[in-house]
Amino acid sequence: MPLIPPHAEKIADWLLAGLELKSTLFHVGQYCGSWQASTAGHQQASFHVVLHGECWLHLPAKPGRNAMSVHLTQGDAVFLLHDMPHCLSPLPVAPPAGQESQRAGAMEALSSDESSTQQSLGLACGFFEFRSGLDDQLLGLIPDHIVARHNTAAPDGPRAVFDLIRAEVHRHPDAPSPLIARLTELLFFYALRSVAARDDIAPGLWSLMRRAEFAPLITAIIDTPAERWTTDRMADFVHMSRARFCKQFVEACGQPPAQFVTLVRMKVAAAMLRKGTTTPDAAEQVGYQSESAFAQAFKRVTGEQPGAYRRTRTQEPVASGLAVDEKQAALH
Structure with a gap:
């Protein structure tokens, strides 16, 4: 293996x-x-x-x-x-x-x-x-x-x-x-x-991690989501021109670098909200100076407003997965 x-x-x-x-x-x-x-x-x-x-x-x-x-x-x-x-x-x-x-x-x-x-x-x-x-x-x-x-x-x-x-x-x-x-x-x-x-992985997170020039960048973004990860800065981080960086990133990941950064930030913010962090604090810790801009990005990615997400996740435990279908519908 x-x-x-x-x-x-x-x-x-x-x-x-x-x-x-x-x-x-x-x-x-x-x-x-x-x-x-x-x-x-x-x-x-x-x-x-x-x-x-x-x-x-x-x-x-x-x-x-x-x-x-x-x-x-x-x-x-x-x-x-x-x-x-x-x-x-x-x-x-x-x-x-x-x-x-x-x-x-x-x-x-x-x-x-x-x-x-x-x-x-x-x-x-x-x-x-x-x-x-x-x-x-x-x-x-x-x-x-x-x-x-x-x-x-x-x-x-x-x-x-x-x-x-x-x-x-x-x-x-x-x-x-x-x-x-x-x-x-x-x-x-x-x-x-x-x-x-896997050697046959499709474009995505793991294909990025298998690229020696991209793996340290992805790790850095995850570790420091509040940093100002502009496309120019990411290109400089991997020592590429902006055009070459964008082209190779999309080929490896399947999405533009800015979209990937937003996704990482929203995942980090979601974890904070589940622990009870307020929306303004979560926004600041993932690099947003504007609470409204953060809320729009969070809703776009998760389908929920950050306040509602925090309330439901802190008040209700995540579903246990212990369900068995009572109807036993004939699926096969």
């Missing part, structure tokens, strides 16, 4: 801090024979955890990416960070174009019988909800899907989480444990950190 670049793990932890994520478990069961499963079409991010067996994840082509078919085995998980066409199937060949999100076959109750598990695929599936518009924008800095492998050389953390998921699954197969959703969130956090070591 590639080494995580310097600074990248620190940035991963910074990105994860304060992420307001809630996962909801919808289905635990198994498929046999011919089938095709998908959580597409529900306007939500989603996940699939392979409890036993093996299958293929099929993603159709989109601008900037060719169609993909990814082999998954027991212990692997896939996290789709927004609603996107996809399916899981037992076949290595993708379905015809336009049929990637169709569903076929019926999910059966999970069996602990070894002969049954050898001829079937066990899955735990569900959805993610990101509470803040800030989370959506931050996650826009990383690939739209993450595959977490059970056999990576990374440490035992992800494997231990998967073992806990399987233990919860088999405790009461007919009534899925709400802890599965919480454990899946933890697995997602490990997966998100692992993105830093």
Whole structure:
């Protein structure tokens, strides 16, 4: 497994801090024979955890990416960070174009019988909800899907989480444990950190961190958001002309440097507001002399006014993620 670049793990932890994520478990069961499963079409991010067996994840082509078919085995998980066409199937060949999100076959109750598990695929599936518009924008800095492998050389953390998921699954197969959703969130956090070591990462935060000339700049912006990070100053920091800096930054990150600085500042401010910091103090600590300008920027990024954001986050605990869908709607 590639080494995580310097600074990248620190940035991963910074990105994860304060992420307001809630996962909801919808289905635990198994498929046999011919089938095709998908959580597409529900306007939500989603996940699939392979409890036993093996299958293929099929993603159709989109601008900037060719169609993909990814082999998954027991212990692997896939996290789709927004609603996107996809399916899981037992076949290595993708379905015809336009049929990637169709569903076929019926999910059966999970069996602990070894002969049954050898001829079937066990899955735990569900959805993610990101509470803040800030989370959506931050996650826009990383690939739209993450595959977490059970056999990576990374440490035992992800494997231990998967073992806990399987233990919860088999405790009461007919009534899925709400802890599965919480454990899946933890697995997602490990997966998100692992993105830093990928060689095929899309434009975004990690591609910036893999560029030796940009990594110190990103770290400095995060550490000192109140500094006057103009485009000229950032270009000087990396010893580039303004035009070259802007071009290479957009190519690596997918957004202009000024927009990235605003996003970093709003994340830092959101953390302060959650701790009860007043709006004027939060504005000053991320470089805004005008409270109204800060409020406009915060609303634009998060979808909420800073005062309202602070009130709701300090009075109400973040959702625990222990929900299980009561309807058990047939999603597959």
